Amino acid sequence: MGRSGACGSGGLDAHVGGFFIAELGPGVPRGGIIRLPGDIINMIMRQTRIWRLRELVFLGILGLIDHVGSSGLMMAQSADLTSENIVIRGILVCLNAEGREAPCAEGVHSYGLKDSSGRVYPLKADKSLDTLRTEPRIQSKDFQLTLRPIQNSSLFEIINARFFRDGKLYEFYYYCEVCNIKTYHPGLCMCCRQETEYREDVVK
Numbered sequence: 141m142g143r144s145g146a147c148g149s150g151g152l153d154a155h156v157g158g159f160f161i162a163e164l165g166p167g168v169p170r171g172g173i174i175r176l177p178g179d180i181i182n183m184i185m186r187q188t189r190i191w192r193l194r195e196l197v198f199l200g201i202l203g204l205i206d207h208v209g210s211s212g213l214m215m216a217q218s219a220d221l222t223s224e225n226i227v228i229r230g231i232l233v234c235l236n237a238e239g240r241e242a243p244c245a246e247g248v249h250s251y252g253l254k255d256s257s258g259r260v261y262p263l264k265a266d267k268s269l270d271t272l273r274t275e276p277r278i279q280s281k282d283f284q285l286t287l288r289p290i291q292n293s294s295l296f297e298i299i300n301a302r303f304f305r306d307g308k309l310y311e312f313y314y315y316c317e318v319c320n321i322k323t324y325h326p327g328l329c330m331c332c333r334q335e336t337e338y339r340e341d342v343v344k
């Protein structure tokens with residue numbers, strides 16, 4: 141149970157395209173995941189400063205948040221959501237317009253993760269990919285990514301990112317100590333708007 145922060149949402153753990161609900165009110169299963177489109181996530185990021193998470197869940201159940209669906213929140217246990225995900229270890233490579241590995245120079249079209257057999261998993265361009273490409277403190281190109289295939293597309297969405305450095309597997313995140321909130325992209329805390337701090341831990 142996280143400490144409550146300035147906006148009372150301690151335990152909120154936002155990741156790619158979804159919220160992991162670590163702390164919920166009575167009657168709501170713990171560890172539920174709400175899958176929401178990116179624009180809704182951004183809206184929630186802003187609104188979290190005003191609303192408590194519980195109210196967000198309540199509004200979702202009432203269908204007051206667009207895109208949540210007529211059946212209310214699409215809640216599922218982690219296992220259900222991860223069943224179609226794959227975990228791939230590989231290096232980030234640049235891809236040309238045909239989706240083939242290309243030198244990382246001008247004309248780079250997109251990025252992919254290449255595993256040890258040479259298979260390339262093309263990656264959706266989003267904040268998670270940007271973070272892997274631009275975070276200098278990772279100091280590694282050897283990643284272990286949890287990927288979700290995007291329907292009707294050859295692309296994969298990054299669900300979770302870890303990396304190997306000197307033979308050890310690390311997880312990393314951006315942390316706000318004031319609010320006890322972890323996010324997976326650099327920038328201001330979604331709650332108190334102070335700069336978050338890069339942290340990494342060896343995965344045991």
Ligand SMILES: [Zn+2]
Pocket residue numbers: 316317318319320321329330331332333334
């Ligand atoms: Zn904060």
